Structure formats: structure tokens, C-alpha cells
Amino acid sequence: MTKNQKAAIFNSIYLIIFFSIAALSMQVFSILVFSLGVIFVVELFSKFFMKFLKMPKKFAILISILIIFISLIFLLVFLIPTVIGEVSNFINFLNGIFEKQEWRELFPEKFDDIEKNVTEFLITLRPKIISFINDALIQMPNLGGKIGSFIFYLVLITIYGSFYFDSFKLKAGNLFPKSIRNTSISFLKDLYVNLKSFVISTLFAALFVGIGAFIIMNILGVKYSLLMSFWAALTNFIPIVGVIFEFIPLILVGISSGLTKMLILLLIMIILHTSAFIFFLYVMKGSARINPVAVIISILIFGYIFGFVGPIIAVPIGISIKVFWKHFVSPTFERS
Template sequence: MKLSPNLKGALFSALYFLLFISITFISRDVFTIIIFTIGFVLAINLIAKGLNKLKIPMKIATIFSLISSLFFLYLLLVLLIPTVIREISNFVVFLNDFFQKGSWKILLKNQPENIVNNIENFMNSLQPKLIEMLSNFIELIPSYGQKAFTFLFFLTIGSIYLSFYFEQFKEKLQYLYPKSLRNSAKIFYDESFNQIEHYVVATLFASAFVGVSAFLAMSFLGIKYQLLLSFWAAVTNFIPVIGVVLEFIPMIVVGISSGLTTMLLFLLIMSIIHGIAFIIFISIMKDYGRINPVITIFSLLILGSIISLTGALIAVPTAMIIKVFWQIYIKPELERS
């Protein structure tokens, strides 16, 4: 059976994608470094393009974007990480005290006894799991130090080299295909990178806005562990669908200890913050990356189960690639008379 050029291109693209994903089975750490480096460079590249539109030469714009991005990253790590680690230790003590005092029972006033008992049994079973998970994380922090250094070293080196040769790198990808398939391959990669670039920058801006706004809101309301929870809010916004749920769980726990009225006010403010963050995200994305939620959820489930956290982070970009793959290779075949 003779395959059409579109189907041949689809086979080549699917093969290369599977080979790329297979890196995680060789070394998950290496795959994580590659993913974060590509994401970091995509953000740098898009910022450099924006500066280039202001008549700044592309090479100078790239250098400025690279240096400022790396400076901000390291400054953020130096300022945030030590404080966040200290707050985690205090947060473990707080959680233990929270469960022992049963502070959550304030939300169950005037509720039927059987409901109170069921929730109490659930909270009692949840307490040791949460404490154990956080305690294990604190114990593993020293061993993560070496991994973090390796990660940052290769992220920095990879970002420096790839930033300057990113356009050439994208251009060379088409030469992985036979000559007759290179035009469609170039369209496929250009469109994929274009959509992912906008997604990365939109997510960065939205997450930064949520993190900073959450810190200010908690400081205003007098809620404890502002830095830890705002850092957690920013990080979880990189995870689609379930990220918001993961973000709100510790916020509700801490909010209860500040009083029911304060907690409800805080949740209302956070809902408004997320609404604004969504507007920021949509305004940056514009017409890019409108993904069917079903595809996103399946991508999240599959990649999350295979590659854990890194898989969850690349779920939406993968869905974008699938969409472009469909439009470039599969849809023309289905519509061909």
C-alpha cells in the first residue's frame, strides 16, 4: 500500500515524538532538564522577539532576555527557597496542631452527627499521611541539593547555547524528513513551537500574578505562611485542571485557623485573582492553542501516569502538538475526495 505524503509525514513525526518521550525511560532527570530548558528558551525567545519589534537587533534582544531571565531565576531561588524550606518545617508543626485541636470542626456546626463523625474519621486518617509526606520531603531536601545544582547547571548551559541557535535548531528539524516531506514538516514544527511559546509565556505571567497576588492578599488578611502558600500557588498554576485544586487545599487548612470569615473572604479574593489570571492568560494566548478540554484531560492522565509531575507540566503543550499534527497531516487526508 502506497502512503500519501501526509501520512508519511505523520508517521515520521509520530516516530520522532515517541523517541523523544522514550528519553524519560532512560533517565527521567535528563528528560526533565530537557523539558525545562526548552520551556525556558521558548520564553526567552518570545521576549526577544517582542524587543526586536521595538527596533532592537535580535542578537542584542536575545542577550538581554537571556541575562535578565537567568538573573531573575537565580535571584528568585536565592530569596525564596531558604525561606520556603524554613516555612515547610513550621507548617508541619502547624498541621499537627491543626488536626489535634480539630480546628476544622468550626465548619461543621449544626451538622448531623453522622456527617461530623464521617468527616472526623476521614481527617484522622488524613493527618498521618500529610505529616509523613511533608516530613519525608524535609528529610530528602539535603539529597535534592546536588540534583538541584546539576539541574540548574545544565539548565543554564543549555539555555545559553540554545537561545542563540534556537532558530537554526528549528530550521534543521525539517532535515530529519525525506526531501519531499520537508515543507509540511517545517509548517508542523513552526506552528507547534509558535503555539507552545505563547503558552509558556502566558502560563509564566498568570502564575506570577497568582503568586504575588496571593502573597499580598494573605499579608493583608493576616494569614500565616504567606510566602510558602503563595509560592505553592504559583507552582501549581503550571499544572492544568488539577493545579487549582492542589493550590486551594493547604490554603483552606490555613484559612480555617484564621477564622471562618477570614477564610471565606480569602477564598473569594483568590477566586477573583484566578479570574484575572485567566483573562491575562487568554489575552496572551489570543487565537493560539484553543485545545479541546477532553484532549487536555486525557493528555494529563496519560503523561501524568507515565512521567509523573513533568508529564503533568507538558500535558497542554502535548495537546497542542496533537492538534497541530491533526490539522497538518490527518485532517487533509480525511477531507480529500
Template structure:
């Protein structure tokens, strides 16, 4: 091997490395666009069964079916948003009417009752709050900055919503658009295998996201009934937030339960702890745990049993690994990404024994 060949190899390796760095830098710069495409893809996967239903059963043409589906999606999100209006309005009124001395007295009394009941050392909650600078939230000087941040964020949200809906329209209208766009990265001889894998991924993920919506809806209904029975303020909005927490596997229900118990406590702040607050919290906690058991042993096996065609242990390990690598976001996207990896591996790496074992049900 002469010096020219070595120099050419080094230059080629450097060029490839520079190309990869530039590609990563470019992807980093357009990350918001990639997020829009990702959200639009999820909407198209979730809306695909509805579009097919409107076309086959109600005889809608393709464009009308897509427009109707997007209107339903928009209506769903607007309905969810309106559920938060009462709780935001009420909290705003409470902040405006807040009596710091009364809150201090209520917290100290609740703290004393909890300490006496559980026979633990009393904590100075007011001093703890002051040390965490939480009271700065009520500083009027921060209001202009909060308004400016809200307006700028609101503009970005509007742009994002328009972009997602615009992309979703064309992905729903032309079901082959995304496949054809990605097909340019495949070799000519691998195009058929690539299309087979992509269609399989689209079908599995479409069923998965529809099942996820159904799971959230069932939890929302059950949480609402529980909170209405025990008179928690803004039960519908609180139930929706707790249900959405379940999008995060395993730790999401824990956060949702803590959120429900905190709001149930603040709804009864000032009442007797032993006679009112503790019994109500206990009943709510028991009800919440029963709902989670129903979800874990009835909802999830029935809804997700055949959607991604993976063993529960596989799903658990995939969620654990993605969570360790990418945090909360990894927990949320673990199942879709693992499903896509399995389908691609089956199509292109089926000669390996481990791939055959893991993908035998696909």
C-alpha cells in the same frame, strides 16, 4: 513465496523489533538528558519574544540579547527562590521550638470546637497522627540521612541547572538549531512541510508559555493581596505556591485552595474556632473562589484565546485524555502536545475530513 523470503521477512521483523527495544532502552537511560532538553526548549520558547524585542527595539546583537535574556530568567528563578527562604526559615524555627503537648492540646481543642459547631462525631487527631507514623518526622536519628539526601540532591540540581542553561543559550542563539537537529529524521521531499509545521508549533507554543507566565503572575498578585488582607503568615510565598499549582489544569486550583486554607488554619492555631478561625477561612475561601472565577472567565479567554487556536472543549478533552494516560504530568503537558499534534496533522494529514475540521483555525 519461498522459504528464503519468509525467513528474510521474519528476520527483518525481529531486527526491527530489537531495534525499537534498544531505542526505547537508550531513551530510558538518557531520560535526564531529554528532560534537560525539554526544559531548555521551554525556556527558549518563552525567551524568544524577549530576544526579538532586545534585538529589534534596543538594537542588541544576537549574543548579547541571548545573554541578557538568560540573566533575566536566572534572576526570575532566584527571586522566586528567595521568596521561599522566609517560610522555610520560620518553619525550621517552629519545628525547633515545637511543644508536642501544646500542639496536642490545640488540636484537641480545635477538634472539639469543630465537632460541636458542625455537630459531628469527634475524631481523635493525636491518635490518628500517631497511627500514620507522622511523629517519626521529628526523630533526630533521621537528620543525618536527610542532610545526605539534601546534599546529593543539591549536586544533581546544580548539574541540571547548568545543563539547562547551557542548552538554552545555544537554542536561543541559533533559532534554527533545534529544527536542523530534528530535520535529519525527515525525508528529503518532506523537509519543507516539516519546517513549516515546526515553525508553526514554535510560534504557537511560544505564545502559549508566555501567556502561561502572565496568568501565573496575575494569580500571584491577586492571591498575595487576599492573603495580606487576612493576615496569613508568609503571604507572598504562600500566594506564589498557590499560583504555581494552577499549572496543573482543573485539579491544580483545588490543591492550591486546600493548601491556602491549611496554612491559614495553622496560622491561627490556638484561637477560637467559631469567632476567629471559621470567619477568616470563610472570607479567604470566598476570595479564593472569586479569583478563580476571574481567572476562568476573564484571564484564560483573553490570554489563551488565540495562543493555541483550539476550542475550549478540545482543550478539556485533550487534558482529560492525557491526564488519564499519564497522570499529573499528562495534565501539565496536554495543551502543548495537543497543539503540536494538530499542527503536524494539518501539514501531513490534511486530506482527512476530521483533520480539516479540527485544524481549520490554524
């Protein structure tokens, strides 16, 4: 057995152990995954402070953690309650749109067939949208205790993980026998760079789209700007598929504002997404990128396996598989 094959076996065992946590407790698995993502962001901020503001390392990490958790407190105390408060009004708004079928006014008489198809599609979509929103509201009280526990451990792991992450990276090689240590470290370094690039690019793309949507909707005077912009940011964490879920309520809200405003809104949202995608490609330059078809299949499979967290971690899992293939499987196939 070659060193590469031995390293593949060891790394496979550790990856299987990590993902088997989900079978024992999905909440624990979610905490670990999201904590790792936040640690990546803390590391990015701290390096920025160290490089440009010449801060000592530990102080830079501390400031980065404070910035992130102040943002989290703002999200939990001010933003999310306001968004939830808009949901009930939004349901009544949607019911009014479906009952009046306001979209019919957007189609001239010569486009009757298109109008009929759109009407049938939206009428079919109505119960699914209302059911999704109602189910989310019903689950809110049950999630209260879990969210508190989730945030507590997320904060705890992020704080300790951020201060000891460099130490962990240095000692990660001790998890492997000396004969395959360098091969395994090379894989872990490549995986770390790729996952970090994906997390950072996705986070900033989501913030860019969400903030941009909020500004544009307020300028245009489109209703439910906070709810829609929050939804736009949230769905951007799900590549490709999330954009579809984002645009459906945006179109419905845009209909009530008139054809002109709706078209302007959609055009600007397309520009925002294009800009975010260019930024994503720039950050991911040289990193492992997943084929769009593979992304959709990954979201479908891991969404079924891991539930709510599945679509969010589908691409990172796909990246992990691709990097694993590049380091261990491909060289074996290419041997003469």
C-alpha cells in the same frame, strides 16, 4: 502513499526519538523540556526589547538571559531556602489544626451532618498531607547534586539554544525529504506557536496568582504567606488538577485566621484564578486548546509515565497530539 502520510511518518519518528530520551534518562529529558520552555521566555523578552527599546538582536537575547537567570538566582538563594524553612513550622501548625479540629467552629449546630462529613474527610486527608511533606523533605538532600547538575545544563542549553534557536528553526526543514519539507515545516510552525503560547500564558498566570496570593495574605494577616503563595504559583503549572491541591492547604491555613478572613481569602483567590484563566484564554486565542476531561486524563497518564515532570508536560504533550492530528490524521480521515 501521500505526501501527508509520509510527513506523518517522519514527524512520528522524530517525536518518538525525543520522548524515548525519557526512557534512557529522565533527568536529561527534564533538562531538555525545561530548557525549551526557558528559551521560549527568552525569545519573548528579546522580541519585546527589540521592538520597543530598539536593541540589537544579540544584545536583546543577552539581556533577556541575564534577567531570567538573575531571577533564578534570587529564587534559589533567597526564596526557596526561606520557603523550606517554613515547612517544619507548617507541619506543626497542621498537626495543631487536626488535633484541635478548629474547622468545627465554622459550622453552626444545624449543619452537624456537613460538619461530620468534612471532619471525616480532613482526618482521612491528614496522613496523606503530612506524608507528602515529609517525603519531600527527606528527598531534599538527595536532590542537591541532581539540582546542581540540572541547573548547570539548563543554563548552558538555554544560552546556546537562545542564540542559535532562529538558525535551528531555519534549518529544521533539512530533517525531511524535499518532497514533504513544506508539509512538515507547516506542522512544526503550528506546533511551535501553540507550545510557546501555552508556556508563556502558564508562566505569567502562575506568577500572577503567586504574587497576588502573597500580597493578599499579607494584607489579611494570614500565616505562612510566602509558603502558600509559592505553593499557589507552583501548582498553577498543573492545569485544573493543580488548583485543587492549591486550595486544600489554603483552606487549612485560612481556618486558623477565622471564618471572615478565610472566606475573603478564598473569594480573592477565585478572582485571581478567574483573571489568570481569562489571560490564559486570551493568549491561547486561536491556538489548540485541550478539553478539560482530556487534560485530567493526560495528567493521570503522563504523571504515571514521567513521574514528577509528567503533570507539568501533560498539556504540552496533549497539544502536540492535537496539532499532529489536525495536520496529518484528520486530512486522511476526511479524504473521499
